[in-house]
Amino acid sequence: MPAPEASPVVILGAGGHAKVVIEILRDSRPDLRLVGLLDADPSPRSLLGAEVIGDDSRLPGLRREGVAKAFVAVGDNRRREALGVNLQEMGFELVKAVSPRACVSPSARLGSGVAVMAGAVVGAEAELLDLVIVNTGALVDHECRLARAAHVAPGCALAGRVSVGERALLGVGVSVVPGASIGADAVVGAGSCVISDIPAGVVAKGLPARPGEALPRGDLA
Numbered sequence: 001m002p003a004p005e006a007s008p009v010v011i012l013g014a015g016g017h018a019k020v021v022i023e024i025l026r027d028s029r030p031d032l033r034l035v036g037l038l039d040a041d042p043s044p045r046s047l048l049g050a051e052v053i054g055d056d057s058r059l060p061g062l063r064r065e066g067v068a069k070a071f072v073a074v075g076d077n078r079r080r081e082a083l084g085v086n087l088q089e090m091g092f093e094l095v096k097a098v099s100p101r102a103c104v105s106p107s108a109r110l111g112s113g114v115a116v117m118a119g120a121v122v123g124a125e126a127e128l129l130d131l132v133i134v135n136t137g138a139l140v141d142h143e144c145r146l147a148r149a150a151h152v153a154p155g156c157a158l159a160g161r162v163s164v165g166e167r168a169l170l171g172v173g174v175s176v177v178p179g180a181s182i183g184a185d186a187v188v189g190a191g192s193c194v195i196s197d198i199p200a201g202v203v204a205k206g207l208p209a210r211p212g213e214a215l216p217r218g219d220l221a
């Protein structure tokens, strides 16, 4: 149960990612009280006992009513980034959702609106910038740097000093050797093994991962 003085928080998104985030916040943030979910589909419904209360047009009103904290639970990297930036411009603080069943080094640095799921490990002096997702059971070792709105999917294994660019997506079970760099907006296919740098904006896949064609920008919108 939230403490009586808990701060109200609103979640954007009401899909699968939101379900995970709702449970993490309930488990780990007694300082927060969830006022509801806003979704592109505003039809009233319940998600794990949390209510969809409208779409993003409700945000200015909620802010005026004293809701000052928010979390963007939308998996699409570009959309999550855009929504997060908009919320910050409106004066919302983006809270973190870190599972109590994750293992996060005390020397790791986590930005605003970051999600770290159950079973994830984040090593010494790793840096997760705003709106990053480290998904279920992913390993992000020492001194990795994950740029804004990057997503490391379930079961990935990033060795030390890996760099992941803004909005890059590493699919389920991707492995990355120490020190490799993955460019902004790159997508690495599920199960791939990255043994050399991946340029920005490409899809790379395979063992070892090889870059294919550059993605048209719209593909990631």
Ligand code: JB2
Residues within 6 Å of the ligand: 012, 013, 014, 015, 016, 017, 018, 038, 039, 040, 041, 055, 056, 073, 074, 075, 076, 079, 083, 133
């Ligand atoms: O601009 C928006 C917006 N755009 C899409 N504002 C708000 N408030 N909501 C938006 N949405 C909503 O995000 C959609 O209407 C939909 O309800 C939700 C996305 O749900 P979906 O289940 O399709 O995806 P997800 O983002 O919850 O989960 C994805 O990413 C996760 C990280 C999936 O790929 C999951 O498998 C993955 N674990």
